[in-house]
Amino acid sequence: MQKLLLFIDKVSTWVGHAFSFFIVGLTLLVSWEVFSRYALDQPHAWAFDVMIMLYGTLFMMAGAYTLAKNGHVRGDVLYGFFPPRTQATIDLTLYIVFFMPGVIALTYSGYFYAAESWAIKESSNITAGGPPYYPFKTIIPLAGAFILVQGIVEIVRCVICLKQGQWPSREVDVQEVDVEELKKMVHVKDEDIQKLDAFIVRQEPGKK
Secondary structure, X not given: OHHHHHHHHHHHHHHHHHHHOHHXXXXXHHHHHHHHHHOOOOOOOOHHHHHHHHHHHHHHHOHHHHHHOOOOOOOOOOHHHOXXXXXXXXXXXHHXXXXXXXXXXXXXXXXXXXXXXXXXXXXXXXXXXXXXXXXHHHHHHHHHHHHHHHHHHHHHHHHHHHHHOOOOOOOOOOOOOOHHHHHHHOOOOHHHHHHHXXXXXXXXXXXX
């Protein structure tokens, strides 16, 4: 079971990494459009729509990745102090009552929303001759499906935690640097840092 959970984590991670490159395209497009508009006086009518689609795709397709890394914002003022089983009980309740119905509705409705867009070959109505919208709207049910699968994985993790009393492991990815852990890794203590600071201050000219 743990191998299956980690495999789905890897898929969500891979999808998140793949679509993260959209931020590069979005940055280049915004930069070029600003230069083209103000330096060349040649703005492009389609640029605004494409920017929206790039950002929307990036935002939606990062959902499963963020869930896999337990990175979604939560009000954890008290949550962090609870034992694992209490945390799992809270999470399991919220997943079943709120998360699953919402994501299922998103995926189901998004499918028909995208299908209608494909049927009429919908294009942007923001600008004249705007780009097609139907490929972009296909992202809605696709992202919903990835989030739904990852959500099922999180529910299974809650059940495992309730049985074992501790959270099962997750797929490892880039994390923020924990300063205290970094100190332990390089065998540095706070007093060592203070001594180094004092030494540097003594070496600065004009200071005693």
